[in-house]
Structure formats: C-alpha cells, structure tokens
Amino acid sequence: MSTKIFLGLIIFCASFIQNSDAQNDYRVGLLPAINVNKPLGRGWAVNFKYELRQFALQGDYSTSPVSTFKYDLSDFIFIASKKVGLNNSLSGGYLFRLRGTTVVHRTIQQFTIVNSYNAFRLAHRISTDQTFEPREPAEFRLRYRLTAELPLNGESVDPGEWYAKISNEYLNSMQDGIYDLEIRLIPLLGYQFTDNNKLEFGPDYRISSFLENAPRSVYWLSVNWFVKL
Amino acid sequence: MMNPKNLTTFVIIFLSLNVIQAQTKFEKEYRLKNSSVPANAQAFIDSLHFQEKVKWYFEENNTGNSIEAKFKTHKTKYSIEFDVDGKLQDVEIEIKWPDVSKSVQDQIITFLDANYGFFKIEKIQVQHSGASDSVLHFLNDKKTQDITTRYELIVKTRLIRKVVLFEIVFDEKGQHLSTAQIQFKNIDNLEY
Numbered sequence: 001m002s003t004k005i006f007l008g009l010i011i012f013c014a015s016f017i018q019n020s021d022a023q024n025d026y027r028v029g030l031l032p033a034i035n036v037n038k039p040l041g042r043g044w045a046v047n048f049k050y051e052l053r054q055f056a057l058q059g060d061y062s063t064s065p066v067s068t069f070k071y072d073l074s075d076f077i078f079i080a081s082k083k084v085g086l087n088n089s090l091s092g093g094y095l096f097r098l099r100g101t102t103v104v105h106r107t108i109q110q111f112t113i114v115n116s117y118n119a120f121r122l123a124h125r126i127s128t129d130q131t132f133e134p135r136e137p138a139e140f141r142l143r144y145r146l147t148a149e150l151p152l153n154g155e156s157v158d159p160g161e162w163y164a165k166i167s168n169e170y171l172n173s174m175q176d177g178i179y180d181l182e183i184r185l186i187p188l189l190g191y192q193f194t195d196n197n198k199l200e201f202g203p204d205y206r207i208s209s210f211l212e213n214a215p216r217s218v219y220w221l222s223v224n225w226f227v228k229l
Numbered sequence: 230m231m232n233p234k235n236l237t238t239f240v241i242i243f244l245s246l247n248v249i250q251a252q253t254k255f256e257k258e259y260r261l262k263n264s265s266v267p268a269n270a271q272a273f274i275d276s277l278h279f280q281e282k283v284k285w286y287f288e289e290n291n292t293g294n295s296i297e298a299k300f301k302t303h304k305t306k307y308s309i310e311f312d313v314d315g316k317l318q319d320v321e322i323e324i325k326w327p328d329v330s331k332s333v334q335d336q337i338i339t340f341l342d343a344n345y346g347f348f349k350i351e352k353i354q355v356q357h358s359g360a361s362d363s364v365l366h367f368l369n370d371k372k373t374q375d376i377t378t379r380y381e382l383i384v385k386t387r388l389i390r391k392v393v394l395f396e397i398v399f400d401e402k403g404q405h406l407s408t409a410q411i412q413f414k415n416i417d418n419l420e421y
Contacts, residue, residue, distance in 0.1 A: 035418075037417040042389065042390055043390070043391045043392075047420075049421060081420070083391065083392065086392045086393075086394065089420060091420075112419075112420045114416045114419050114420065116414075121416070121419060123416070123419035123420065125420070149419060153259045153260055154258040154260055155258065155286070155299075156258065156414070157414075158257040158258055158259075160257055165418065165419075190418070195415045196415055198415075198417075198418050200418065224418070226418045226421075228417055
C-alpha cells in the first residue's frame with residue numbers, strides 16, 4: 001500500500017463529502033478520544049474509552065461559518081469483551097454521557113470479526129445499542145462498521161510505522177417510531193509507537209437525517225489514542 | 230465530579246508512563262529500494278527463470294536482521310530470505326495440503342492428532358535451504374540435490390479454552406522439528 005494510494009483515497013473521500021450535501025447545515029469540531037484496553041486472560045478483556053466533543057464552527061453552505069468554540073459533551077465507555085474464535089470477539093458495555101447537567105445512559109452489545117490478509121487487515125463490527133435520556137424516548141440502534149487498516153510501508157504495521165485506517169459505518173436508528181440512518185466515513189492516518197500504543201488522526205464525517213429532512217452534517221477532526229496495558 | 234479537562238490531563242499523564250514502560254519489544258519490516266539490495270541477493274533473483282515483479286523488504290528484530298524478496302508466479306507465493314550481506318538463507322513457497330506427499334501428510338496428521346484435540350491447518354509453506362547454487366538449481370530445474378526441505382504449518386487449535394495459532398515445522402519426511410505459538414498483533418484500534 002503506497003502513500004500515493006492512500007492520498008488518492010483521501011481525495012476520493014473528500015469529494016464524496018463535499019458533494020453529499022451542498023446546501024445544508026453543518027458543524028465542525030474536535031473529537032479527541034483515549035482508548036485503554038486491558039487483557040484479563042482466557043480471551044477476556046476490558047476496555048475504557050473517554051471521548052470529548054468540542055465544537056468549533058457551524059453554519060450552512062450559503063453563508064459564512066460562525067465560530068462557536070464550545071465544549072459539548074464527554075463520553076465514558078466501559079466494555080467487556082470475550083474472544084469467541086481466532087478472529088472474533090463478543091462484547092457488551094455501558095456508555096455514560098455528560099452533556100451539561102444532562103446524563104445519558106447507553107447499553108452496548110457488539111460482535112467483531114478481524115481478518116488479516118497479506119497486506120492489510122479488515123474488521124467487521126456489528127453492534128446494537130439502547131440510549132436512555134431524561135425527557136426523551138429511548139433510542140435503539142443497529143450499526144455496521146467496516147474498517148480497513150493498510151500499512152504505508154511493508155506488509156504489516158510495525159512499531160515506528162505509519163498506516164492508513166478507513167472506516168465506513170451505517171447506523172440505523174429507531175426513536176419514538178421514527179427511523180433514521182446515519183452514515184460515517186472516517187479516513188485516518190495512524191502511527192504505531194509500539195504494538196500497544198497507537199495514535200490516529202484525521203477527518204470523521206457524519207451525515208444523518210437525510211432520508212426525509214434536510215441533511216445534517218458534522219465534520220470532526222478525530223484524534224484517537226489507543227493504549228493496551 | 231472531576232472536571233473533564235483535569236480528567237484528561239490525569240489520563241494522559243498516566244498513559245504516558247505506560248508508553249515509556251512498553252517500548253522494549255522491537256520488530257520492524259519495511260520496503261527496500263532495489264538499489265539498496267546486496268548485489269549477490271539481486272544476482273540470485275536475476276538468475277531465476279521466472280522473472281516476476283519482486284518486492285524487497287528489510288526486516289529488523291531482536292534476533293537479527295534479514296532481507297526478503299517476495300513475489301508471486303503461476304499463482305504461487307515465494308519468499309526468498311537473505312542475510313544482510315546477501316547470502317541466501319532459505320526459500321519459502323506457499324503450497325496447498327494436496328501438494329504434500331501422502332506419506333508426509335500421514336506423519337503430520339499422526340503428530341497433530343496425538344497432540345491436539347482439535348486443529349485446523351491454516352497455511353502451509355515448504356522451505357528449501359542449502360548452498361545457493363543447489364537451491365537455484367532446484368528452483369529453476371526442480372532437481373532436489375543437496376538441499377534441505379522442511380514444511381512449516383500454521384495450525385489453529387485450542388489452548389486453555391482459547392483459540393490459538395501455532396507455527397509447527399516438520400522435516401521432509403514429516404517428522405516434527407519445532408513448535409512455536411504465534412503472538413497476535415494488537416487489534417484494539419480495529420475492534421473499538
């Protein structure tokens with residue numbers, strides 16, 4: 001996988017993003033996250049993720065963007081997983097979201113398959129979650145995420161090397177009898193410090209509400225730090 | 230409750246300590262330009278009758294460094310390993326189970342049956358090593374004179390209620406030589 005191919009993919013993704021909703025609202029923000037994983041033996045592991053959302057700009061494509069630099073929310077996610085095969089794991093967890101004084105609770109179930117090929121790795125993640133928020137109907141989601149990890153040098157990602165990670169996720173949501181679909185496209189550039197320590201960054205594009213309403217777009221600058229203890 | 234900014238600072242400091250402790254293992258493979266390949270390694274590849282596009286790699290690890298030439302011809306994957314001075318170490322060719330002779334198959338299956346309750350052969354490579362001229366002669370003319378042949382199998386099995394992969398090496402008659410458990414690379418960034 002050469003750097004040229006990765007840059008080509010980024011340009012392709014960027015063109016998809018620009019063309020997808022030329023006349024509608026958008027928001028831009030930062031999405032830093034820390035992800036800590038601790039193996040417990042016999043295939044069990046626990047995972048903790050802390051993610052923070054910070055908005056920077058908002059507007060629509062017909063006017064100049066307005067600077068709205070403000071902290072939005074924090075997510076605290078706890079997941080326990082069990083390997084159920086060579087490449088498969090079954091997980092369950094809980095998300096605790098703090099948005100101002102509002103507390104949101106989410107239960108999560110997921111199944112992941114990671115396949116290794118000669119020059120890349122491909123991961124499928126199927127998950128369901130149930131979100132409970134005060135004064136809001138419960139939201140139920142069914143999600144599918146496909147992720148490809150491509151080394152930018154050699155046939156595998158080794159310590160001290162860069163890699164590309166491209167994710168595409170489809171989130172089917174049902175809330176108070178109303179169905180919605182959100183699509184995410186996330187091309188990231190990653191650096192592996194050690195096998196247990198990786199940093200990834202890049203755009204995270206999300207579009208939702210486009211089935212029956214004006215699409216709502218969010219452009220995040222995503223920064224993910226993965227640590228295995 | 231702790232302020233999110235304070236919490237972030239605490240977590241970053243805690244995890245940074247972990248980073249410092251974790252930087253002890255070292256294994257790295259990267260592409261090598263043709264101009265950086267030792268002349269005798271390049272000459273060996275040029276002497277092969279099949280001329281396919283060859284990708285060169287340099288591998289660094291705790292036990293020593295090596296140079297590998299990888300290519301595919303007639304739908305078969307070849308990996309030819311040299312030391313850093315370009316001296317041939319071995320040739321690995323990916324094969325299928327039916328390509329292994331019946332007598333060797335029987336020996337391997339007897340060993341696997343005796344040692345593992347459940348197993349699945351995921352991948353087989355045949356390794357050839359010996360004097361450079363002999364191996365070259367074998368690759369070009371299929372004459373098996375003065376070369377050592379081994380079979381390297383990647384086998385999936387269970388160990389203490391956990392699915393694991395083993396790399397098991399057999400000699401040319403199917404006699405067991407060595408077993409090593411394969412350590413998986415971290416996939417946290419693909420799972421979560």
